[in-house]
Amino acid sequence: MKDEIFDITIVGAGPVGLYATYYSGLRDMKVKLIDALPQLGGQLTALYPEKFIYDVAGFPEILAKELAENLIAQAMQYEPAIFLNEKIIKLESLEDEKIIKLTSEGGNIHFSKTVVLSLGIGAFVPRKLDIPDVKRLEGRGIHYVVKDKSIFRGKNILIVGGGDSAVDWALNLEGIAKHITLIHRRDVFKAHEDSLRKLFNSTVEVKTFYELKRIHGDEHVKGATIFDNRTGEEIYLDVQHILLFLGFLANLEFIQSWGLEIDKNAIKVNSKMETNIPGVYAAGDIVNYPGKLKLISTGFGEAAIAVNNAKNYIEPASKYFPGHSSDFVPKKLKSK
The missing domain is CATH 3.50.50.60 (FAD/NAD(P)-binding domain)
Known part of the structure; x- marks a missing residue:
């Protein structure tokens, strides 16, 4: 019918996107991860790899690059398909087939049953x-x-x-x-x-x-x-x-034509992290909803919510609540 269709595609390989990738694997979904940068980690590796982060649960302090390394190792357990240097410029909903079509700047096309947009603050330039x-x-x-x-x-x-x-x-x-x-x-x-x-x-x-x-x-x-x-x-x-250090200017112009509802220079989502396009979810700094806090720790929770709802969207018979992670054995440990 078409090129390979994935259960879920994560666009944006920063901390939230990496955690969404891990959680997708945990839910036994066929997952693809796409990022415009040449390396995984988003701002953690591109902007401040040597900066200490203090507000991530479980770490009194951790270097941004080390947090990225841990998140990458966690996400890679389920062997996701990785596409770097791929800037997505077009998102289309093929409603008759319940498939999302993504087109990159280089012309590559990706098909997915669901999508999670974890784009951080979008394209950013320093003030x-x-x-x-x-x-x-x-x-x-x-x-x-x-x-x-x-x-x-x-x-x-x-x-x-x-x-x-x-x-x-x-x-x-x-x-x-x-x-x-x-x-x-x-x-x-x-x-x-x-x-x-x-x-x-x-x-x-x-x-x-x-x-x-x-x-x-x-x-x-x-x-x-x-x-x-x-x-x-x-x-x-x-x-x-x-x-x-005067902050960064967020630019969401590249997604203006995607048909997403934008609120306060961010993608509007509901409590399920759903956008206005069926099958398309968003998490992290790119989203806005009442009470939104732009923290990495908040983004992790949003990623889990988005992925669990995406799983339920493509498999209505599946449970929304996946159970506790201690009930699962990571793939890399099953082989031991």
Whole structure:
């Protein structure tokens, strides 16, 4: 009839997508995992592999790349089909056959009985400052992500931002960098309370109501001028690296034509993680519903809900509640 049809296809191989892949295998579904990036792990590996994560159950702290490795190992137990470097640009519901057709940018076509969209924040680009020399010195002392902490060893660094990324990296780089200055344009931070407590008890120099005005350096960052946005007072800092953590701009334009209902720049779902298209579910930061919390831990629960409902959708006689995982023996252990 058609090319191979899968029970479920997960689009997005970040932490939520990897957990959905594992759970699909646990429910004995034939599963495919697709991602636009060349590696599994999503933002954990692409944006902040060296960052510690503190709010995942069971881990007092864990590096993002290690969490990704654990999730990958968990997902691979059931031998899913993996397709990387595949950006899905079209989703069609073939209602007469109850099949979802997915088309990639390269022209590949995938058929599935159900789909779970775990796209994170969609296509994302970092927010940038509109000041001279930022673009010119990107990659030469200007950073939006940290992939290798060692380049900051013994250096003076400036961190700009007041959210979790800015505060967490200030703490992560303490003891590695020679000196850290963190500036924020106001005195209210968006970071977790515990992180802020640690920040203000650290050696990091925190300056509130300060903003970045000018970057100095020819081939590499050599300094920065910051200013007090209340008085206009300027201060020159001798820094070799500037980390700009101003958030990311989400872009859902690539799914606007799919027929999904969008709410507040996210895919609208109900309590079953169902979208308005039958057989299409969504989970993680890409979704919105009343009371939504954009946390990895929340996304894990949403992934399990989506997959269990997808199983029930294609096999109405199956139980929605799968039983406890302790009742199952993972495939890799059955062979021992």
